Amino acid sequence: MSNLSSASGAPMAASPLTRAVLEIDEYAAGLGWDQPARLFALVDTDQLRAQEPGLAAQLGIDNDAEATLTPVEQDELPRGAPLDEFLATIAWPDAVVGCALTVERLMLPPSAEASVPEGMDEGQLTKWVAEHPDRQEVRMTVAVLRDGARETALRLREKDSPTEVLTGSDLVPGLAEALAATFAE
Known part of the structure; x- marks a missing residue:
């Protein structure tokens, strides 16, 4: 990752997708931890300005904006629904060139995975991970474009910068x- 920073202090990124992922990560960081998952449509900024000037103005996108992808937060995800099942229900309109999801999870280092007890169901495993002394809280922002490009930003709670x-x-x-x-036809 580059050490260059923008005026906001966020690292500057080379690709539009990386910039969008870091913008979403910065937005999520401003909301704090222990947040629900958030889904974003990624739209072409120039197309948004041309076709939806009112929405572009509402989102604070001016004609001088450097962003080429604009994240647009979607409605809150249904609580309690498994994420994979929810994502399987999504169909994006053609104007959406990509999507991103921000979600918090507990993770274990690879060294701890060898000590996972055998025969646990999902609930027992979740409890075991939550109580493990080496667990890490992480916020993952994952984005994909229709053309197959992918990018991820990971932020550990203990290194929240x-x-x-x-x-x-x-x-x-x-x-x-x-x-x-979600883009499969």
Whole structure:
């Protein structure tokens, strides 16, 4: 990740998709931790300004905006519904060029995975991970474009700073696949 920063302190990124993921991560960071998952449509900024000037103005996008992708937050995700089942119900209109999801999870380092007790159901495993001393709280922002491009931003709760956000295209491949499937025809 680059050490260059924008005026907001967020790292500057080379690709439009990386910039969009970091913008969403910064937005989620401003809301604090222990938030529900949030879904975003990614739209072409120039197309949005041309076709929906009122919405562009409402989103604070002016004609000088550098962003080429604009994240538009969707309605709140249904509580209690498994994320994979919810994502399977989504169909995006043609104007949406990509989508992103921000979700918080508990993760264990690879060294702890070897000590997972055998035969636990999902509820028992979730409780075991939540009580593990090496667990890490992480916020994942995963984005995909219709053309297959992917990007992820990971932020650990214990290192909650814009300069500590990890980015990469294949950090959470399962979630990226689930998001990409929302564009399958």
